[in-house]
Amino acid sequence: xxxxxxxxxxxxxxxxxxxxxxxxxxxxxxxxxxxxxxxxxxxxxxxxxxxxxxxxxxxxxxxxxxxxxxxxxxxxxxxxxxxxxxxxxxxxxxxxxxxxxxxxxxxxxxxxxxxxxxxxxxxxxxxxxxxxxxxxxxxxxxxxxxxxxxxxxxxxxxxxxxxxxxxxxxxxxxxxxxxxxxxxxxxxxxxxxxxxxxxxxxxxxxxxxxxxxxxxxxxxxxxxxxxxxxxxxxxxxxxxxxxxxxxxxxxxxxxxxxxxxxxxxxxxxxxxxxxxxxxxxxxxxxxxxxxxxxxxxxxxxxxxxxxxxxxxxxxxxxxxxxxxxxxxxxxxxxxxxxxxxxxxxxxxxxxxxxxxxxxxxxxxxxxxxxxxxxxxxxxxxxxxxxxxxxxxxxxxxxxxxxxxxxxxxxxxxxxxxxxxxxxxxxxxxxxxxxxxxxxxxxxxxxxxxxxxxxxxxxxxxxxxxxxxxxxxxxxxxxxxxxxxxxxxxxxxxxxxxxxxxxxxxxxxxxxxxxxxxxxxxxxx
Amino acid sequence: xxxxxxxxxxxxxxxxxxxxxxxxxxxxxxxxxxxxxxxxxxxxxxxxxxxxxxxxxxxxxxxxxxxxxxxxxxxxxxxxxxxxxxxxxxxxxxxxxxxxxxxxxxxxxxxxxxxxxxxxxxxxxxxxxxxxxxxxxxxxxxx
Numbered sequence: 001x002x003x004x005x006x007x008x009x010x011x012x013x014x015x016x017x018x019x020x021x022x023x024x025x026x027x028x029x030x031x032x033x034x035x036x037x038x039x040x041x042x043x044x045x046x047x048x049x050x051x052x053x054x055x056x057x058x059x060x061x062x063x064x065x066x067x068x069x070x071x072x073x074x075x076x077x078x079x080x081x082x083x084x085x086x087x088x089x090x091x092x093x094x095x096x097x098x099x100x101x102x103x104x105x106x107x108x109x110x111x112x113x114x115x116x117x118x119x120x121x122x123x124x125x126x127x128x129x130x131x132x133x134x135x136x137x138x139x140x141x142x143x144x145x146x147x148x149x150x151x152x153x154x155x156x157x158x159x160x161x162x163x164x165x166x167x168x169x170x171x172x173x174x175x176x177x178x179x180x181x182x183x184x185x186x187x188x189x190x191x192x193x194x195x196x197x198x199x200x201x202x203x204x205x206x207x208x209x210x211x212x213x214x215x216x217x218x219x220x221x222x223x224x225x226x227x228x229x230x231x232x233x234x235x236x237x238x239x240x241x242x243x244x245x246x247x248x249x250x251x252x253x254x255x256x257x258x259x260x261x262x263x264x265x266x267x268x269x270x271x272x273x274x275x276x277x278x279x280x281x282x283x284x285x286x287x288x289x290x291x292x293x294x295x296x297x298x299x300x301x302x303x304x305x306x307x308x309x310x311x312x313x314x315x316x317x318x319x320x321x322x323x324x325x326x327x328x329x330x331x332x333x334x335x336x337x338x339x340x341x342x343x344x345x346x347x348x349x350x351x352x353x354x355x356x357x358x359x360x361x362x363x364x365x366x367x368x369x370x371x372x373x374x375x376x377x378x379x380x381x382x383x384x385x386x387x388x389x390x391x392x393x394x395x396x397x398x399x400x401x402x403x404x405x406x407x408x409x410x411x412x413x414x415x416x417x418x419x420x421x422x423x424x425x426x427x428x429x430x431x432x433x434x435x436x437x438x439x440x441x442x443x444x445x446x447x448x449x450x451x452x453x454x455x456x457x458x459x460x461x462x463x464x465x466x467x468x469x470x471x472x473x474x475x476x477x478x479x480x481x482x483x484x485x486x487x488x489x490x491x492x493x494x495x496x497x498x499x500x501x502x503x504x505x506x507x508x509x510x511x512x513x514x515x516x517x518x519x520x521x522x523x524x
Numbered sequence: 525x526x527x528x529x530x531x532x533x534x535x536x537x538x539x540x541x542x543x544x545x546x547x548x549x550x551x552x553x554x555x556x557x558x559x560x561x562x563x564x565x566x567x568x569x570x571x572x573x574x575x576x577x578x579x580x581x582x583x584x585x586x587x588x589x590x591x592x593x594x595x596x597x598x599x600x601x602x603x604x605x606x607x608x609x610x611x612x613x614x615x616x617x618x619x620x621x622x623x624x625x626x627x628x629x630x631x632x633x634x635x636x637x638x639x640x641x642x643x644x645x646x647x648x649x650x651x652x653x654x655x656x657x658x659x660x661x662x663x664x665x666x667x
Contacts, residue, residue: 049636056616115664122666132666156659170642176649183652190656208639218636321630323640337664358628359619369537369611370593374550378541381628 002270006032006239008519009259009273011246011288013037014100015505016279016492016512018229019143023516025236028523033237034271036244036261038410039079039097042226046077047216054212055359062215064093064104064456078103079243081408083283084416090305090458092417094281098242099226101281101459104214106327107195107222108351108503109149111140111510114159115337116392116500123338123345126394127497130467130478131514133159139510139517146232147223147509148201151193157333166198169207172320174385175329178352181443187334192351195223195505196325202228211324211357222325244269245410249276249292249488256488262411275519277480279492279512282461286401286494287415289465289482296465296475296484300402302395303417303464304499307425308457311436312386313445314379321382322357327503329354335435336501344424346392348432349501350439353386379447385440388454389432391425392501401464421453429453460504465494479518480511491515525571529581530560533574536592537614548627556621558614567613570606574599 008024010017013035021035048057058064060072066080079096095104114133119126141162151164168191171179175191182189196213199206207221220227234240243264250257250270258272278285286300329352336347355361361384362368362377399419406414429452437448468474471483474497480489491512493504500507531554538553560567577595578584584592600607618624622632645653 048634050634052622052633053616053620054634055620059612059616113663114666118666122664154657156656156661156663158663159661171645171649172642176643176645179645179649179652183655188656188659188662189652191653208636209642210635210639212635320640320642323642333663337662357619358625358630359615362615362619363612368608368615371539371541374539374541378550378628381630 001267003272005258005272005274006034007273008033008275008277009271010035010277010279011259012100012279012281012284012492013098013230013240013242014279014281014492015102015225015508017100017277018225018233019146019509019512020277020279020491020516021238022146022229022233022236023513024520025233025238027517027520029236033239034273035238035240036246036259036271037098037240037242038245040077040242041098042103042216043077044216044218044220047218049210049212049215049218054215055357057215058212058360062104064214064459065091066094066096067091079245081410081412082414084404084414088417088419089421089453089455090308090419091455092283092461093456093459094283094461098230098240099224102224102505103216103226105459105505106213106325107505108327109147109193109195109506110331110349110502111158111506112500112502113336116498119346119498125345127468129497130469136510136514139513140506142513143506143509147195147228148197148204149193150196150198152191155190157188157190157336164193166201168192169194169196169198169325169328170209171329172323172354173318174320174354175352177315177317177319177385177443178330178387178439181439182332184442185439187332187439189330189332192328192331194325194328197221207325209324211322211326213324213326245412246288247411249278249288249294251292251294251485254485256485275487275489277489277491279490281492282464282494283401283415283417285490285492286464287403287412290403291413294482294484294488296471296482298466298473298475300464301397301400302466303399303401303419304393304395304460304462304496305419305458306393306460306499306501307391307421307429308454309389309429309433309452310386310454311389311433311440311448311450312384313440313443314447314449315383315385315445317444318382319385320354322355322361324354326354335432342431344427344431346394346428347501348428348435349390350432350436351388351390353388355384355386385443385445387436387440389429389436390501391428391432393499394422394424395463395466395498396422460493460499462493462496462499462504465490466497467495468497480515489515489519525575526581526585528585529575532585532592533571534558534560534614536589536596537611538618539589550624550627553614553618556618556624558617558621560614567610570599570603570610573603
């Protein structure tokens with residue numbers, strides 16, 4: 001079946017696709033814009049937080065890993081495909097449906113630093129972005145306004161940002177304990193920016209700290225693009241077709257002519273389009289483009305996650321326990337910028353998060369059964385402060401996404417990732433673990449548990465179709481246009497040449513807005 | 525499989541706490557309502573191995589708690605993945621049981637619609653934050 005052409009076909013309704021669709025529809029209201037999404041709309045009534053068995057959901061049909069969800073006895077709302085991650089130190093995490101991974105994210109919303117855009121010039125590592133923080137700043141601001149940010153101005157770790165829409169989320173006893181530790185060492189700390197309502201805002205309620213943000217937000221207090229960008233984009237005239245799995249970008253004579261997809265009824269449909277935009281995340285995007293025969297040597301290479309480790313301090317005082325939101329409460333960028341005396345370049349992000357549900361706290365114990373397990377859980381439950389350490393992962397060509405010889409149930413080739421922890425990342429994480437240990441003990445922890453590598457943190461799927469000037473080493477230009485096919489644009493985290501040491505959601509949204517403006521300008 | 529074998533196994537994994545100073549204690553697994561029915565396809569192999577290692581289900585039941593635990597440690601060492609999957613299944617039922625959550629000072633049931641109360645920053649913390657505000661910006665400027 002061949003349909004009437006559209007001006008722009010977007011593949012993927014996650015953060016990148018949503019921001020791109022909204023901005024382009026705002027700038028060019030006469031364009032016919034269509035978005036095809038492999039999954040469906042989230043069903044908030046079926047999210048587990050109202051159920052008495054909400055804790056186990058994150059191990060099964062609401063697991064963060066698509067591979068675990070595919071093994072779950074109950075069907076997931078996420079339209080997943082398997083990923084061979086047997087050769088990867090970090091396991092890829094994502095959500096496949098309208099809203100993408102914002103459905104299951106923690107909504108921690110930091111920006112990159114200005115130095116993150118110039119690592120080659122400043123530190124002689126990796127590559128510079130083809131634009132600067134200042135170029136992206138208006139789009140960060142616009143993205144903040146669209147998503148709604150709770151936070152506090154005046155952070156000395158960043159250039160000034162606009163006043164936040166809402167005050168920061170409550171620090172809680174846990175956050176205050178961490179602040180005590182950072183303060184004792186005279187280190188930087190600050191309440192996090194979160195894309196979560198700390199009070200009612202933009203028609204959504206304030207967060208009531210229920211806890212399990214990663215299994216979806218039933219109240220809608222957490223920003224996700226199905227609630228923010230999509231309703232406005234649709235009101236602007238964008239058509240969103242859910243449950244449509246794009247099989248191929250159709251390319252003829254070096255130009256994209258449209259996409260071929262399998263609709264909800266398993267019919268093959270050809271959708272002609274003047275421009276094709278792919279926003280399927282750092283794994284889904286190279287998978288589709290490799291399957292479509294896009295010829296670009298860097299496509300799939302340079303996969304970056306962010307190295308991740310964590311430490312938790314055990315305190316005698318009673319703390320909060322498993323309250324939300326999980327991505328809070330405070331962070332430190334004391335060690336974010338390069339100091340070569342540390343033995344590595346670039347830096348680390350220390351994020352004091354909230355605690356897990358009792359089941360997960362019990363399951364994570366080194367020895368989770370027997371008398372000792374009860375004793376340890378009793379010691380830790382409501383007495384622990386976790387600190388996540390993220391470092392700036394650097395691009396390495398051997399860390400990559402590739403296709404397998406299999407054909408998966410969704411009709412696309414199978415996908416495999418290869419990722420090894422570099423010596424650079426290991427040094428940075430060890431340094432970060434030592435600093436987290438210092439802070440926790442300064443705050444009063446009598447014991448610190450160190451987890452040297454946290455494999456189930458692979459939300460940040462970045463770098464596999466990076467921007468640059470040279471087609472031999474990059475996939476797109478500074479506007480997301482692929483070097484190989486000029487009317488094919490990539491608008492997600494795949495395009496990041498480097499990744500800083502912070503969560504990428506804010507930057508993915510800002511970059512997609514910029515790319516949409518660039519396209520709108522070129523169509524003028 | 526014998527019910528007493530499965531119950532013994534659950535209580536070796538989750539033996540509960542001794543009473544202490546009037547505090548609500550964590551109960552044994554079976555007292556919290558955790559049940560294995562032996563028909564769980566995903567765990568049959570590991571359950572059979574545990575029974576075989578003990579010399580039969582009856583022998584496992586008759587063994588001392590310390591002997592049972594030692595035997596299970598041996599099987600855990602041989603096949604950590606399958607053993608951990610069994611442990612996880614048992615933990616899921618245990619830590620969602622309201623009496624267990626109450627013993628931990630928490631509440632059972634869904635976390636919505638009530639949510640939780642989280643304290644706002646106190647005066648001491650706000651004073652610490654004020655010290656941060658006076659710090660000179662330290663983000664790295666490009667030359």
